[in-house]
Amino acid sequence: MKKRIILAAILFASPVFAQEMKLVPALPRPGATEILDNARGRVWDVIYPPGMPTGMHRHPTDFVGVELVDTMLKVTTPDGKVSTNPIRRGSIYMLQQGLTHIEENVVGQPQRNSILIELKGERPDGKPVAPGFTAGKKVADNERVMLWDATWTAGQPAQPFAQTHDIFLVPIDAGVLEITAPGEATRTLPLSGGMVVFLPARAQRSIRSTQGMVRAAVVELK
Numbered sequence: 001m002k003k004r005i006i007l008a009a010i011l012f013a014s015p016v017f018a019q020e021m022k023l024v025p026a027l028p029r030p031g032a033t034e035i036l037d038n039a040r041g042r043v044w045d046v047i048y049p050p051g052m053p054t055g056m057h058r059h060p061t062d063f064v065g066v067e068l069v070d071t072m073l074k075v076t077t078p079d080g081k082v083s084t085n086p087i088r089r090g091s092i093y094m095l096q097q098g099l100t101h102i103e104e105n106v107v108g109q110p111q112r113n114s115i116l117i118e119l120k121g122e123r124p125d126g127k128p129v130a131p132g133f134t135a136g137k138k139v140a141d142n143e144r145v146m147l148w149d150a151t152w153t154a155g156q157p158a159q160p161f162a163q164t165h166d167i168f169l170v171p172i173d174a175g176v177l178e179i180t181a182p183g184e185a186t187r188t189l190p191l192s193g194g195m196v197v198f199l200p201a202r203a204q205r206s207i208r209s210t211q212g213m214v215r216a217a218v219v220e221l222k
Contacts, residue, residue, distance in 0.1 A: 023100075024055035027118065036196050040166050040221050041117045043196045048073070048105040048112035058100040062144050064117040066170040066217040067091040068193040072106040087112055090172050092139050092147045092217040115170050115196060117219060119144055124222045132164030133220050135207070148218035152177060158208035167199040168219040175212030181205040191216070 027044055028034065031052075036043040041064075048054070056078065067087050074084045078100050105112045123143050131138070136150030146165075154175070163181075171191040179187045181202040189197060191214060199205065 022056055024057050026057040026059045027116065029054065029057075032116075035194075036168075036198060038198060039120060040198070041119050041168060043168065044116045044118070045194050046114045046116050048103060048114075050105045050109055050111060051107040053102050053104040056100065056102050059095065059097060059118075061118045061120070062094060062097050062123075063119060064092070064094045064145060064147065064168070064219050066115040066117075066172070068113045068115065068172060069110050071112045072109045073112060074104040074106055076102040076104075090149065090215065090217075092149060092219075094140060094142060094145055094147065113194065115194070115217075117168055117170075117196075119221070130164070131220065132162050132201075133167060133218055134161060135159055136218060144222055146220040146222070148220065149215070150218050151213060151215045152207060152209035153213045154209045154211055156208065158206035160204050160206045163199065163202045163205040166201050166221045168221070169197040169199060170217040170219065171195055171197075171214060172217060173213065173215040175214035176210045177207055177214055177216075178210050179205065179207050 031047045031049065033045045034042065035045050067089055069087070070089045071087045072084060073087050074082060076082050084106060131146055133148055136148035138146060139149050140147040158178070158180070171193060174192040176188060176190050179189065179199070182204055184202075188210065191197070
């Protein structure tokens, strides 16, 4: 009996146990604005004011992040380890379900602004998937997504591609894109950071810039 009491005291005193008991929702939360929600994903525009930690939270789904500002971020993991690392504008990444941490924008640094896309649905079966979108630099390819860093320059002709997968397009730089597909009305979209466009799969699609050099993250969903 005495051993059980000692063990319980150790568990309740440990930082890991205490932090597990104080989990807050990853999303929604203060500073996070939902900007799009469909069958493939839920998209959030998230700010991190300097000096305001998020609280320990666990992400319930795989998610994609696109960073819109250069800054510094402090991360605390459940075992109490702390790291501070630079956040680079234009970074595009996917992190897996279950990630647990506290995030805090470092005081004295610009406010962090990110687009987070919580992915929905079951993971694919792992079989190789050929990319449909190829008009950019591929930065990641895993069981859920292919991530591209793409740029369209005004005056350059559109390059049609077979859009074999649904896409989230996340602008990093401002500008105007013209998006066309057979059977759809042409869309002329003024874009800036903090916006997201969802493009359902089509046999063919074209994208071109009509104003500015538009850099965007392209999240191709498997």
